[in-house]
Amino acid sequence: MKEVLEVLKDSSIASKSGKDDRSRFWGLYKRVAEEHDDEFLERYNSDMDIVLVFVSFTSSPLPRSGLFSAVSTTFIVAMESSLSPDPNDTTHALLTQLVQIGLGNFTAAGSTPATPASNWSPPISNIRIQSIAYASLSFSLLAAFGAVLGKQWLGYYKSQRYGRGSQEERAKRRQEKFDGIVTWYFDAVVQSFPVLLQISLLLFGIALSANMWSQQHTIAWVIIATTVFGFMFYSLTVMAALVSPACPFQTPISTILRMMRVDSKLIFLVLVVISGLSQIVGLLHPVVKLVSSYVQQLMKLVHGE
Numbered sequence: 001m002k003e004v005l006e007v008l009k010d011s012s013i014a015s016k017s018g019k020d021d022r023s024r025f026w027g028l029y030k031r032v033a034e035e036h037d038d039e040f041l042e043r044y045n046s047d048m049d050i051v052l053v054f055v056s057f058t059s060s061p062l063p064r065s066g067l068f069s070a071v072s073t074t075f076i077v078a079m080e081s082s083l084s085p086d087p088n089d090t091t092h093a094l095l096t097q098l099v100q101i102g103l104g105n106f107t108a109a110g111s112t113p114a115t116p117a118s119n120w121s122p123p124i125s126n127i128r129i130q131s132i133a134y135a136s137l138s139f140s141l142l143a144a145f146g147a148v149l150g151k152q153w154l155g156y157y158k159s160q161r162y163g164r165g166s167q168e169e170r171a172k173r174r175q176e177k178f179d180g181i182v183t184w185y186f187d188a189v190v191q192s193f194p195v196l197l198q199i200s201l202l203l204f205g206i207a208l209s210a211n212m213w214s215q216q217h218t219i220a221w222v223i224i225a226t227t228v229f230g231f232m233f234y235s236l237t238v239m240a241a242l243v244s245p246a247c248p249f250q251t252p253i254s255t256i257l258r259m260m261r262v263d264s265k266l267i268f269l270v271l272v273v274i275s276g277l278s279q280i281v282g283l284l285h286p287v288v289k290l291v292s293s294y295v296q297q298l299m300k301l302v303h304g305e
Contacts, residue, residue: 026171033174037161041154044190047252048154051147051193055140068197069144072137072204079130079211125214132207139200146193153190157181188259191252198253202231 055069161177162170181187205227213220240247241254 023167026168029171030167030174033171033178037158041158044154045151047190047194048147048150051143051197054197055144055147068140068201068204069137072133072140072200075204075208075211076130076133076137079126079133125210129207129210129214132203132210136200136203136207139196139203143193143196143200146196150190150193153186185259188256191255194252195256198234202227205230 054067157177161174163173164170165173205223209220209223209227212223234251237249238251238254238257241250242257245258
């Protein structure tokens with residue numbers, strides 16, 4: 001504190017018109033704090049606005065669907081028919097019974113079920129694809145909910161950071177509020193909301209690729225290649241941001257990993273372990289194939305006897 005006051009005595013930044021050292025110190029503190037808070041609030045407010053615009057654009061009097069939520073909801077609605085039986089199947093079954101009765105074949109008419117839907121169940125693949133799609137939509141809605149909370153927290157900090165009282169009391173109250181932001185990891189919590197949106201995008205790409213794979217492989221490969229390229233590009237930018245803090249490709253997840261003290265060496269070690277495991281699996285694949293062939297031959301011999 002004494003060194004700071006000595007610097008302020010010879011500084012042209014602080015006003016010397018009849019003010020003591022303590023007043024000049026708190027006046028300079030307020031000026032620096034306001035500059036920091038303005039940058040802090042602008043940065044995080046813009047991040048929350050991006051999430052809200054991407055998920056649920058509501059700047060107009062009537063709420064409208066956002067870019068991603070509209071596409072995700074349309075995809076889910078288009079797949080809803082695969083989870084319920086086709087009503088045309090019941091119509092076809094009834095017409096078949098009428099034809100059989102008209103031909104006098106009452107035995108065949110009685111063996112045909114009138115309501116095929118009672119024995120119908122959706123394919124497991126469609127259930128999995130729909131589960132991933134709904135998970136994607138849930139993550140995007142959770143990101144929007146977090147962005148709304150984040151804007152409320154930022155508004156509360158902006159309006160309540162100083163309060164009332166003397167200049168020294170207001171500055172101390174602001175420092176107390178800012179210490180709370182650091183203690184409760186406010187940066188990590190707010191940065192996690194864009195990460196939820198990015199996870200939602202990844203899940204949507206997986207669901208879209210799996211759904212198209214069941215219909216047309218060529219188009220599915222285009223979607224898979226785009227999704228993999230986006231994931232790899234994002235992973236490389238995160239790695240670059242962890243290697244060098246001066247890297248301009250900073251992302252929310254790199255900030256969170258840095259707060260968790262996860263550096264590039266640890267990630268590289270994990271990648272080496274995964275690569276080693278994949279090589280081991282590749283080496284064991286011929287052995288597993290050979291054992292399975294022997295088991296199949298043994299089963300044939302047993303059934304033959």
